[in-house]
Amino acid sequence: MLYADCLSINSLGHLAIDGCDTLMLAEHYGTPLYVMSETEIEKNVRLYQDSITDYYDGRGSVAYASKAFCCKEIYRIMKRLGASVDVASGGELHTALSVDFPPERIFFHGNNKTAPELARAVEVGVGRIVVDNLSELELLDSVARSAGKRVLIQIRIKPGIDPDTHDFVRTGQIDSKFGFALETGEAMDAVRWVMNSEGLELMGVHCHIGSQIFDINPFAHAAEVMVGFMAAVRKETGLALTELNLGGGFGIRYVESHNPAAYQSYMEAVSRSVKAACAQHELPLPFITLEPGRSIVGAAGITLYTAGAVKKIPGVRTYLTLDGGMADNPRYALYHAEYDACVAARAAEPRDTLVTLAGRCCESGDLIGEHMPIQPPQEGDIIAVTGTGAYNYSMASNYNRLPRPPVVMTREGSHRLIVRGESYDDLIAQDI
Numbered sequence: 001m002l003y004a005d006c007l008s009i010n011s012l013g014h015l016a017i018d019g020c021d022t023l024m025l026a027e028h029y030g031t032p033l034y035v036m037s038e039t040e041i042e043k044n045v046r047l048y049q050d051s052i053t054d055y056y057d058g059r060g061s062v063a064y065a066s067k068a069f070c071c072k073e074i075y076r077i078m079k080r081l082g083a084s085v086d087v088a089s090g091g092e093l094h095t096a097l098s099v100d101f102p103p104e105r106i107f108f109h110g111n112n113k114t115a116p117e118l119a120r121a122v123e124v125g126v127g128r129i130v131v132d133n134l135s136e137l138e139l140l141d142s143v144a145r146s147a148g149k150r151v152l153i154q155i156r157i158k159p160g161i162d163p164d165t166h167d168f169v170r171t172g173q174i175d176s177k178f179g180f181a182l183e184t185g186e187a188m189d190a191v192r193w194v195m196n197s198e199g200l201e202l203m204g205v206h207c208h209i210g211s212q213i214f215d216i217n218p219f220a221h222a223a224e225v226m227v228g229f230m231a232a233v234r235k236e237t238g239l240a241l242t243e244l245n246l247g248g249g250f251g252i253r254y255v256e257s258h259n260p261a262a263y264q265s266y267m268e269a270v271s272r273s274v275k276a277a278c279a280q281h282e283l284p285l286p287f288i289t290l291e292p293g294r295s296i297v298g299a300a301g302i303t304l305y306t307a308g309a310v311k312k313i314p315g316v317r318t319y320l321t322l323d324g325g326m327a328d329n330p331r332y333a334l335y336h337a338e339y340d341a342c343v344a345a346r347a348a349e350p351r352d353t354l355v356t357l358a359g360r361c362c363e364s365g366d367l368i369g370e371h372m373p374i375q376p377p378q379e380g381d382i383i384a385v386t387g388t389g390a391y392n393y394s395m396a397s398n399y400n401r402l403p404r405p406p407v408v409m410t411r412e413g414s415h416r417l418i419v420r421g422e423s424y425d426d427l428i429a430q431d432i
């Protein structure tokens with residue numbers, strides 16, 4: 001289960017993250033607790049950045065998809081690393097701006113952005129607005145004209161690629177709520193619409209085919225389809241688009257059986273595909289943006305819980321109850337997502353007991369996983385679930401009025417609180 005470089009087992013046999021003993025962290029901050037390794041996050045961003053240098057002569061950028069894990073500190077980190085970010089709502093935009101994240105390095109996404117959100121994005125000068133549909137084009141054009149600005153946009157295309165992943169996180173196929181379809185001519189109509197608009201300038205095209213994808217081929221294929229569209233745009237309208245945003249979606253290893261490719265190989269394959277397609281269509285190479293979310297923060301995070309009752313149901317299963325659950329990690333409930341877990345104090349011992357990790361919400365489906373191998377657990381043990389850095393804190397809820405746990409960031413043996421845990425008073429703060 002030590003899939004991330006930041007995880008290790010220390011001389012006491014305890015699970016450690018970035019050299020910090022997880023039992024010490026649990027004692028110091030309490031449980032449930034999210035812990036994120038800054039070292040791991042930084043390593044992953046650099047891997048992507050370096051792969052763009054190595055395979056595409058540096059003509060590209062990494063835009064971290066902040067929906068995966070969003071708080072002020074992650075924008076500070078991305079700012080320091082020179083990365084761009086993808087925001088998907090006014091709330092994410094506000095969080096980024098609150099720490100002076102450079103607006104020109106922000107991509108604004110969403111399939112139903114509101115007029116106030118668009119107005120704010122235009123006002124602050126967001127780098128690119130990635131437009132999803134015709135209504136949004138019309139709305140944004142009028143927002144741009146009333147602000148007296150020309151707004152730089154990309155349009156989101158459904159490239160018609162259907163990757164092998166969970167139905168809820170597939171987005172590239174024609175039956176998707178996201179983006180303009182190629183097959184129906186909708187995407188080309190959108191290009192013409194923008195060319196005739198006063199307030200908008202089309203810089204490039206965007207696609208995102210889905211999430212937690214292991215196979216590199218769909219990404220390379222999507223890149224080829226997108227370049228084909230850019231060529232068709234130039235032929236039919238004369239417009240030379242210079243930007244190609246290929247979204248995110250690269251899978252990570254949550255459990256032993258997952259086998260993701262090395263991050264570098266995505267850019268290697270994608271750049272080969274883009275270069276070949278550009279040569280075929282006699283197009284100049286576009287500036288590429290990658291938007292990884294999960295693969296930057298996912299493996300960098302763990303969640304620490306304290307075990308409650310161990311319920312053995314003879315011949316059926318053993319429930320190990322936790323002081324958290326679907327409220328801090330809804331991914332098993334939503335996608336039957338898989339995770340690994342261990343008893344933090346005995347991390348080096350064999351995981352030879354199967355348990356169902358159950359949360360404390362009033363739902364039978366409130367599980368972190370079923371039949372998970374773990375060291376024989378006892379009430380009071382600190383239980384670590386690994387690979388929880390993406391789409392856990394950002395998807396947490398207050399169901400059953402459970403306060404959201406704090407988030408701690410580690411870095412080479414040091415640790416610091418980056419998000420305070422909610423108090424009961426926080427929970428009633430908005431109630432009238």
Ligand code: LLP
Pocket residue numbers: 065067068086109169208210211212247248249250291292293294295331335390391
């Ligand atoms: N770009 C766009 C436009 C996206 O919609 C997404 C994710 C990404 C980039 C980043 O994708 P990633 O590299 O993280 O796969 N809640 C689900 C995942 C939903 C992904 C939504 N969009 C989960 O927990 O698995």
